[in-house]
Amino acid sequence: MTAFWFAALAVLLAGPVPALLARARWTWRVPRAALVLWQAVALGAVLATLGAGLASLTMLFTEEPGLPFLERRGWVQTTLIGLGSAFVTVVTVRFWVVAAHVAVRTRRRRRRHRELVDLLHRTESHGALDAALLREAGVRVLSGPGRIAYCLPGVRANRVVLSDGVIEQLSPAEVRAVLAHERAHLRARHDLVLEAFTALHAAFPRIVSSRAALDTVRLLVEMLADDAARRTEGSAPLARALVQLASAPGERTEGETAVGADALTRVRRLADGCGEDDRTPPHRRLSAALYTAAGLVLAGPTLTVALPWLRLTWRALGR
Numbered sequence: 001m002t003a004f005w006f007a008a009l010a011v012l013l014a015g016p017v018p019a020l021l022a023r024a025r026w027t028w029r030v031p032r033a034a035l036v037l038w039q040a041v042a043l044g045a046v047l048a049t050l051g052a053g054l055a056s057l058t059m060l061f062t063e064e065p066g067l068p069f070l071e072r073r074g075w076v077q078t079t080l081i082g083l084g085s086a087f088v089t090v091v092t093v094r095f096w097v098v099a100a101h102v103a104v105r106t107r108r109r110r111r112r113h114r115e116l117v118d119l120l121h122r123t124e125s126h127g128a129l130d131a132a133l134l135r136e137a138g139v140r141v142l143s144g145p146g147r148i149a150y151c152l153p154g155v156r157a158n159r160v161v162l163s164d165g166v167i168e169q170l171s172p173a174e175v176r177a178v179l180a181h182e183r184a185h186l187r188a189r190h191d192l193v194l195e196a197f198t199a200l201h202a203a204f205p206r207i208v209s210s211r212a213a214l215d216t217v218r219l220l221v222e223m224l225a226d227d228a229a230r231r232t233e234g235s236a237p238l239a240r241a242l243v244q245l246a247s248a249p250g251e252r253t254e255g256e257t258a259v260g261a262d263a264l265t266r267v268r269r270l271a272d273g274c275g276e277d278d279r280t281p282p283h284r285r286l287s288a289a290l291y292t293a294a295g296l297v298l299a300g301p302t303l304t305v306a307l308p309w310l311r312l313t314w315r316a317l318g319r
Contacts, residue, residue, distance in 0.1 A: 006052035007088070009301055013045035014204050022212030028269055029283055031223040033290035035193065038217050040294035042200050046095065048301060053088030095203035102199045106191075114152050117142065117161050126164075129172050133162065139179070141167065147245050151182040153191040160186070166245070174241040177233040184228035190221040219262050226266055235270045242267050 018041060021027070027034035121140040125131035133139050140161045142148065147170075148163040160182045167175060185191070194217065201214045229238050246263030 003052050003055035006048050006055055006301075010045050010048035010052055013041050013048060013297070017041055018213040018216070022216045026286065027220070027290070028223060030287045030290060031220045031227070033287040033294075035217065035220045035224070037290045037294045037297070038197075038213065038220070039193070040297040042197060042213065044297045044301065045204070046200070047298075049088055049091055049095075051301075053085055053092060091204065095199065098203040099196075099199035102195060102202065106195060110152055110154060114154065114157055114159055117152070117159060122164070129167060129175065133167065133175075133179075136179075149178045149182065149245055151185050153186055153189065158186045170241055170244055171237070173233065173237040174244070177229050177238040178241050178245070180229035180233050181225045181238065184225040185221070187228075188221075188224065190225070193221060194218060219265065222262060222266060223269065226270065230270065235273075239267045239270045242270075 018038075021038070021041070027037075117140045120142050122143050123134065125134055130141070133141060138158050138160055140159050142161060142163050144163050145165045146163055147165040148161065149166050150161055152159040152161065160179060162175070162178070166178065170178070194214075197214045197217045201211065226238060242263040
């Protein structure tokens with residue numbers, strides 16, 4: 001039965017739980033704690049999948065001595081256990097293969113993209129703001145009327161990319177807010193969080209995988225960057241910049257953290273004053289509740305399912 005409970009938990013954490021959690025709007029008030037909960041749910045789904053496979057396999061080798069497993073369990077149960085073990089093995093191998101593929105493809109694409117923006121970077125200044133931006137390390141300015149702002153993460157070669165349209169059509173305060181937003185993404189390495197959820201979504205079968213997890217995590221990392229930017233530049237310049245960038249027709253980049261994404265939701269949140277810079281007791285209590293829930297998601301199955309299974313397995317192997 002241990003394998004069944006592990007499998008049920010994996011399906012629950014991969015599909016229904018993310019779908020329900022994605023509908024919650026109160027998580028926007030504490031995006032950091034909410035992101036930790038989302039990561040715990042994702043990790044719990046992976047660990048439960050591994051546990052289901054291991055539990056199924058150990059049933060074949062840790063039964064009491066006597067008749068063969070097939071004679072004790074029968075064809076139906078033996079076939080189901082075998083199919084379940086094979087399915088979990090395929091999903092596990094697929095996850096690591098997909099994760100490696102996503103990591104290699106993403107880094108290759110970013111490297112080419114970084115080389116391209118370095119090549120197209122405009123070095124001559126057209127004004128005081130231009131000159132200040134061009135002196136900043138890691139900032140690249142591309143010629144063109146379109147409003148583009150995004151970041152390219154890397155271990156030693158981060159880039160914040162802006163277009164002429166952003167510099168010319170946004171005020172200096174709004175440009176600084178955009179820079180603060182993108183640099184918050186780079187400091188926190190939000191790209192690694194998104195990469196993990198992208199691999200998880202691609203690896204799990206579509207019948208149990210929820211797109212809500214990936215979409216909600218993308219929104220939460222944007223909100224985290226918004227909170228960092230408004231602490232230094234204020235809410236109003238950032239909100240105006242979001243509106244300007246979101247209204248640019250047809251401007252979409254390969255950057256995972258384009259600043260104009262989900263602009264309407266984020267502008268409303270800024271206007272409502274939600275965020276982790278509001279150090280009120282309700283926010284602290286909500287954060288504590290989400291951190292506790294994240295711990296329970298990971299520790300609960302381990303204590304209630306995995307430890308008894310490990311104890312029985314150890315006893316069987318010790319005979």
